Amino acid sequence: MKFDPQKSFGHPVLRPGSEDYVHADFQSGIGFGINEKNENQYLLSYDVAIGVKELRDLITAKRGAVQIELNCRTTFYSRVYEINFLKGAVPIEANLVRGGLEICCYVTAKKIIAGFTSPKINSEFGKGAITFPRYAVLACEAPIYYWVDREAFRNITSIFDYGQDPELSEGVWRLNLEEDRVQIILSPNQLAILKQAQNSKQNQAIIINAIIFGAVVEIVNTLKVKNDFVGRRWAQNVLAKCSALGVQLGDSANAIDVAQKLMSKPLATLNSLVFKSGDDN
Amino acid sequence: MKARFIKNSAMRDLRAQVAINLRRYQSGDFSELLDKANLGGMYFELNDSEADLDLLAKLEGPETNDLKEAHNAHIVYRAIKVTPYQAKDERLWVYLCHTAGLDFIRKRHPKIMSPNKDEAVKEIIQRFFIVNGHRGYERSNALARLWSYGDLASKNKGVKLDRTLEVFLYQTDVRAQIIERPSTFTNPNVFAATMRFMFAKYKSEEKRKKFFNRKEGEMPAYRRLFTRLNELGGIMLLGAIPPQDLDRLVMSAAKQVGAD
Numbered sequence: 001m002k003f004d005p006q007k008s009f010g011h012p013v014l015r016p017g018s019e020d021y022v023h024a025d026f027q028s029g030i031g032f033g034i035n036e037k038n039e040n041q042y043l044l045s046y047d048v049a050i051g052v053k054e055l056r057d058l059i060t061a062k063r064g065a066v067q068i069e070l071n072c073r074t075t076f077y078s079r080v081y082e083i084n085f086l087k088g089a090v091p092i093e094a095n096l097v098r099g100g101l102e103i104c105c106y107v108t109a110k111k112i113i114a115g116f117t118s119p120k121i122n123s124e125f126g127k128g129a130i131t132f133p134r135y136a137v138l139a140c141e142a143p144i145y146y147w148v149d150r151e152a153f154r155n156i157t158s159i160f161d162y163g164q165d166p167e168l169s170e171g172v173w174r175l176n177l178e179e180d181r182v183q184i185i186l187s188p189n190q191l192a193i194l195k196q197a198q199n200s201k202q203n204q205a206i207i208i209n210a211i212i213f214g215a216v217v218e219i220v221n222t223l224k225v226k227n228d229f230v231g232r233r234w235a236q237n238v239l240a241k242c243s244a245l246g247v248q249l250g251d252s253a254n255a256i257d258v259a260q261k262l263m264s265k266p267l268a269t270l271n272s273l274v275f276k277s278g279d280d281n
Numbered sequence: 282m283k284a285r286f287i288k289n290s291a292m293r294d295l296r297a298q299v300a301i302n303l304r305r306y307q308s309g310d311f312s313e314l315l316d317k318a319n320l321g322g323m324y325f326e327l328n329d330s331e332a333d334l335d336l337l338a339k340l341e342g343p344e345t346n347d348l349k350e351a352h353n354a355h356i357v358y359r360a361i362k363v364t365p366y367q368a369k370d371e372r373l374w375v376y377l378c379h380t381a382g383l384d385f386i387r388k389r390h391p392k393i394m395s396p397n398k399d400e401a402v403k404e405i406i407q408r409f410f411i412v413n414g415h416r417g418y419e420r421s422n423a424l425a426r427l428w429s430y431g432d433l434a435s436k437n438k439g440v441k442l443d444r445t446l447e448v449f450l451y452q453t454d455v456r457a458q459i460i461e462r463p464s465t466f467t468n469p470n471v472f473a474a475t476m477r478f479m480f481a482k483y484k485s486e487e488k489r490k491k492f493f494n495r496k497e498g499e500m501p502a503y504r505r506l507f508t509r510l511n512e513l514g515g516i517m518l519l520g521a522i523p524p525q526d527l528d529r530l531v532m533s534a535a536k537q538v539g540a541d
Contacts, residue, residue: 001514002464009516067521071467073415075365076433078467080520095329095364106518135517135526180289233289 001069003104003142011130012121014052014107014139024051024120026139028068028105032146033244035091042097042148044070044081045089048105054118055107055138063113064138067106074099094148101146107139147243149236156241156262157212159234162195164188175215177222180233184215205273208266216259224249238262284330284363286372287315287379291323295379296410299402306405307387307394311379324376330367336360337381342388350430351446353385357424358431358442365432369418371411374425378409386423419460430456436469437476445476448483452493455479458507465511468520474527475510478535479503492540502540509534 005017012020029047048066050056058064068081070092077096113132121130132138163176163183170190176183186194197203219238222229229235242249247258260266287295295302295314305311315323337360341349367373378386387393392404411417411425418425434445450456459466459475466472482492492502500508513519513534522530535541 001516001518004515007515065521067518069518069520071464073463073467074369076429076463076467077365078469078520080468080518082521095366098366098369106521108518108521135522137516137518 001104001106001137001140003140005142009137011132011136012125013137014050014055016142019122020125021052021118021120022122026050026052026105026107026141028141028144029087030068030103030105030144032101032103032144032148034094038091040094041091042094043089044068044092044103046083046087046105048083048086050086050107050139052118052120052139054116054120058109058113058116058138059107063110064107065110067108069104069106070097071102072097072099073102097148099147099149101148102143103146104143105141106137109134109136109138147240149240156216156238157208159237160184160212160215162186162191164191173211175218177219177229177232177234182215182219182234184211202274205266205269208263209270213259213263213266216262217255220249220253220255220258220262224251224253224255282332282334283326283328284332284361284367284373285324285326285376285380286370287324287376289372291315292372292375292410295375296406299405299409300398303398303401303405306383306409307401310383315376315380327363327367329364331362332377332381333360333362334381337377340382340385340389342385348389350427350450351443353389354427354430354434354446354450355443357427358435361424361428368425368428368432371417374418374422375410377424378422382424390423420457429460433460433466433472437473438469440473440476440480444480448476448479451483452503454495454501455493455503458504462507462511465507465514465519470522470524470527471510471514471519474524474531475507477528478506478531502535502538505538506531506535506540509538509540 003015005015014021014024014026016026027049029049031045033043035041035043046068050059055064059066066083066086068083068090069078070081071078075096075098081090083090109132112134115129116132117129159182161179161181161183163185164187165185166188168174168185168187168190170187173184173186173190176185194207197207219234223235223238230239239249241262242258245261247253247261249258299306336356339356340353343349361373361377363373386408390404390408393401393408395401395404406412407421408423411422413421419429420426430446430450431442434442434449437445449459459472466475479492482488495501510519510531513530519527519530532541
């Protein structure tokens with residue numbers, strides 16, 4: 001259902017941007033993310049607040065229901081979830097959805113509801129009781145959009161590969177953005193040193209801060225100004241991850257800030273694994 | 282065997298070299314290019330997928346006025362067992378189109394054989410690759426579109442897939458009208474109720490003509506019904522309505538617009 005605050009339903013509908021009810025809101029508190037307990041699922045979380053007591057009473061009396069509709073245009077997947085509690089989460093199988101998701105929360109009438117009144121109904125509807133037809137929409141929120149790609153929830157380091165260039169000297173590295181994974185190019189000797197070093201968590205934290213962080217900053221700066229790489233797998237992954245984190249890659253985006261978000265504060269990892277890991281004495 | 286997905290770099294090369302490879306598209310094959318895979322390169326396989334190439338070999342080209350859409354959609358959907366997530370990966374279809382689907386695509390989309398090089402290249406890009414986002418999967422790519430029809434038809438639970446496909450694909454415009462109204466018809470309950478209504482029309486020769494055929498200067502009955510359902514979907518959450526009530530709603534909508 002397309003959301004339109006100006007649409008006339010023939011009865012009051014609690015929704016943002018509409019004056020059908022006065023001084024009353026409807027909020028769904030929708031969230032969407034990977035299910036930490038099962039990586040093959042997403043979790044659609046909700047925390048619904050209905051600012052009209054009489055509508056809440058309809059739900060309690062099972063004459064109305066709160067429903068969340070999820071639509072995925074890419075996979076042609078659509079489902080309506082009737083929820084029994086105003087706060088909770090429903091699992092979504094990750095292999096059913098991809099790309100853009102539209103999620104919208106509703107309150108609908110489960111049966112014909114006659115004699116409905118509320119002091120919050122706009123007086124333009126008159127003073128008499130209102131009858132809602134069966135299945136009528138009683139409240140709805142503007143849809144919320146998410147962009148999902150399973151790879152977006154993987155660690156950002158999954159977009160990197162190491163490559164070799166014998167011409168490079170030890171201690172020097174450069175990036176190659178032309179492949180599906182970003183290549184960190186090193187001399188064969190340097191690569192051997194890094195591979196050996198990766199065996200400890202402490203060293204991994206150092207590599208992440210010394211090399212990967214710089215690479216991610218460069219990637220973010222590149223994606224801010226160039227569309228050339230959008231078709232690359234690594235770029236799609238970064239863009240999807242930005243979308244999942246609500247990060248905009250516009251002109252004003254600060255690459256250092258964005259990189260820290262994408263990498264979940266890499267300095268904090270260095271703090272906990274290297275700087276604070278030893279005996280303080 | 283597991284379904285194969287062409288690697289991105291190989292896909293980019295193929296896309297950039299359509300004109301160079303024109304002869305392969307028209308009369309040759311890509312085994313020489315793609316067999317490199319065995320040496321460690323051009324494709325990868327996913328564990329939770331399956332491609333039945335013997336079944337895919339049963340795809341049929343058009344005969345007189347019959348495009349064999351329902352038959353072919355049934356074949357592709359059963360042969361390519363992937364998740365909806367995997368099915369929206371261009372690499373799957375590009376690999377299949379350049380291998381097991383090659384002969385069929387030549388028969389089904391003969392513009393590929395056009396002596397006009399530009400026309401042939403344009404057609405090849407449409408049919409072998411994914412262009413224009415959703416439309417590429419649902420309308421253009423020679424195999425992805427057939428799989429998409431099978432996937433949508435499979436939402437009509439309790440009815441044999443080939444039967445649903447026969448009615449769903451009976452007319453190109455019916456299919457297009459349904460696919461182009463995703464906010465209404467992606468919901469499986471709404472799709473199934475609409476299909477049940479269309480089955481009833483399809484069964485009788487007389488009703489079939491009345492419902493599916495076009496008359497000059499008049500909107501066909503199915504279009505009037507779909508438009509009305511779309512309108513109702515603007516004020517009701519159709520996907521939340523139980524099946525029996527949806528059947529009544531579709532019937533009543535059809536009556537309102539003279540499509541009953």
